[in-house]
Amino acid sequence: MRVEPFDTQRHMIFSRRATLFTGGAVLLFAGLGGRLYQLQVRDYQQYRGLADDNRFNQRVIVPMRGEIYDRFGVPLATNRQNFRVLLIPEEAGSIADALEHLGDIITISDAQKQKALREARRGRAFTPIEVASNLTWDEFTKVNFELPNFPGLRSEAGNTRNYPWQDATAFVVGYVGAPSENDLQQEEDEATRLLYRQPGFRLGRAGIERHHDEVLRGQAGSLTVQVNAHGRVIEEYPNDGDRPVQGQPLGLTIDSELQIEAKRVLAEPFIEPAEGEKPEPVSASAVVMEIETGDILVMASVPAFDPNEFNVGVSAARWRELNNSPLNPLLNKTLNGVYPPGSTFKLITALAAQEAGFKPNYRVNCSGKIWFGNRFFECWKPGGHGTMDMRDSIKHSCDTYYWNLAQQLDIDLIADVSRRLGLGQTYDLGLGTQQQGIVPSREWKQRYFRSTPEQQTWFPGDTLSAAIGQGYVASTPLQLAVMTARIASGREIVPRIVRVNGTGVIPPAPRSSLAVNDDHMQIIREGMDAVVNQWGTASRSRLEKPEWRMAGKTGTSQVVTLQRDPVTGKRIRNEDLPREMRDHALFVSYAPYDNPRYACAVVVEHGMGGSSTAGPKARDIMNAVMAKDPALRRAYDPSRDKPVKLSDISRSAGQSVSGGMP
């Protein structure tokens, strides 16, 4: 075999280069091996962890809120299933596209789209955004069928709050809403913040929902889900040690049936509308208390709002509408409506007079007006009442009688009696804000006018105004109801609204006797009885049955001073004034007269007359209360009774329930 000379050289070079390449390849392979060592041995733990993170997501399970029941176990706030669609911005790519796709399947309003886009812009790509909720079952199945084609969209059957009685219990129960950015910032606990970010989570925003939020909220649980790269859940593993705990239920003292009836009665227009016109809407409130326990049976304020709207998220336009309405539908007037008590305050003046030594047979002749200071004080009855004693003065609500007393009484004594009867203070109900009202006294006036010393002096004229519940005196319907309950029972009744909490039924605290002579009180009671049952100012407001026998006191409090016609100089009738200048109408009452169980206060804003407007409304409410007589019925006890099912109520009392809904 020949060996070619030229081949020797190139063979040699080839061998060298081939060896070089082989060496290089071996080195590079060693590099690969080294890299394998790095990944699989040195950094193994790290990658193992990342792999598990890939596979397993921890998800927070939003706990169910505790339910809220009324005094007989009727649900006031429950949880209902909510089919919704969530969007995870991180996975969706274009959010606008995802919404567009979803819009092809179900209808989404532009407002919803805008909201989703806004939330997405807030830049929490990993947090799901609710893009559609409260879907029907049909919509939900349709969405579920199409959803796998759209990355980033996820459907969920969650829970949401349901307020079956809508606006009737709005102020008692309150409402829930999604946590705001502000809530998130204020919350310091990381786990709670995470819970706040869950799309289904709602925070108590008003009423019982807000004040007892931590009790109602429950405890969040967690869930380990195995997901694939598309975020699709392959398997779910509930974390045994970390199951969600539903919030504790609360039982209130409210009687939903009476509450709905009270709402209906309050909302009835009291002025006959002109032909073809809509009746003027009423702004009124009522409180009914059980005297024995202080339980608030009815806390009604109209107009109100539907808390379900707030749960879903109320639109800006609707919010403005509610906020700007002169009827204040967002205000719980039983706690936050502050009114001059008017003639209902005469009960206190009469008590104070007795404490100052005036006998019930103290007589005053009313001629229709008295001269005091530099002007006439005119009694509401132009011709005057004639001569009357203390009972008669209550029965006829004679102003002159009290002006006479006021000239001989010290304001501080009146203030003291007022406070003993429950005015000028707030009560720890665990329910929203509460106005304190005003019980004027010398000290109060100094404090009130601390920046203008020349106004700090208490004038005798001030006492005259205060004696008939005008001037500086101001109180809330709740305070008036407490006052009535205290007069009726002679004991220091304190209102409450939470009856049952997680530990069971809370026994009502025993109430000590008032520091008021019961003989004095008896005169007041007799006067109140006469108001209704002996042709007094509220004789139209007698109850249906004689044995129910209600005692009461009317009140008409001026919003502006008496208006006179500039030409004739005559008083202008209330009806002829614009609404906002008309008098407030008040009525306080209790029943039955001989064995008082219920106290009631009704205030009709600009209702013109206590006897014409507030009295009849109180009568209708008390008729319903007496007919049911809830104090004698066995109330709900979670250790013994099952709560009432909503479906059962709507079947048995469909009429009254639907009557409570707009």
Next chain:
Amino acid sequence: MSTLVMMDSRHGVRARLAALNWWLVVILTLIAAIGVATLYSVAEGAWDPWARQHALRYLFALALLIGIGLTPLRFWLSMAYPAYFGVLVLLVLVPFIGEVNMGARRWIDLGGFQLQPSEYMKVALVMALARYYHGLEFKKVSNPIYLFMPLMMIGAPVGLVFMQPDLGTALLIGAIGLAVIMLAGLSWRMTTLGAILAVIGVIGAIRFDLLKAYQINRITAFLDPESDPLGSGYHLAQSKIAIGSGGVSGKGFMGGTQSQLEFLPEMQTDFIFTIFGEEFGLVGALGLLVLYLALFIMATNIAMKAKSHFGRLMSMGIGLNLILYVLVNIGMVMGLAPVVGVPLPLVSHGGNVMIAIMAGFGLVMSTWVCRNQDTLRTSTSYYGSIN
């Protein structure tokens, strides 16, 4: 009829089969078997759609390898240029009759089989260059005039493949061609000069936007994959997680969570090493690397032993081709090389690479069988003319 061929036929079929390098076949089969098993696992424990086809393709390709191996090297020498030009024509045709897939036109549809000429070009280019240097006097190798032809032979397919666009394959073709020129004995001086020119060329290519955005993205993502975990670096980050979480012993056959849960794309092709690494761990991955290295060293060994320059350059070129595939692919899935879409030979699912690689090793086999033939010519006149 040549005397050599007649001599072979006298030995009979058994002797000819015995002359084959069966170790080569054993290693190739082991690697392909790993491919079948991994594809079975990727399909979540199913023979379809990949594992069965992969096995059948391998058997077909093995038959092809043996056929090529049994054919005298002299024939392949004569086929070198025709093969090169044939594949080049196919590459030229691709833009006109090719199928568009994932934004690139790389395939020619041959009634169900997607022919990807660029894969065959790697083998054909090695053959053609080996043929060129086989007949070139050594002192002319570093002569720029004689360098023109081989550079043209490399440049034409590289350009065509780059236009498809398939940057990864184009670079691999270029690298293989240049490696063969190096093996042929290009002087270091010329090599250095060429390297400098190449660097200038790359800078120019970037400056004049010859690279597509996704190609640049892929390269930059490789440099810092964690910077953009859901963008182009996402695959890389996920692939590293898969391999890393395999640990020393792996999660066990069919036990890979990353791959089974679809965190990785294209698992049956470019990213197949990740699931293998995840399920078989460091032990398995090193084993596979050893098999590839063994294959390469056998090719080197055959090249060293071959008396013909054609056989030498071709075997070495085929071996280097394989090793480049492996380095780029495994380097890529472990974050050491850019994500350029290069499959793992014999393991990734894909007919073209399988056939090209097996055909290439068929040529290596032929070189082995004919290792003692030097000129590959029966006549002496040929050498007379170049001496």
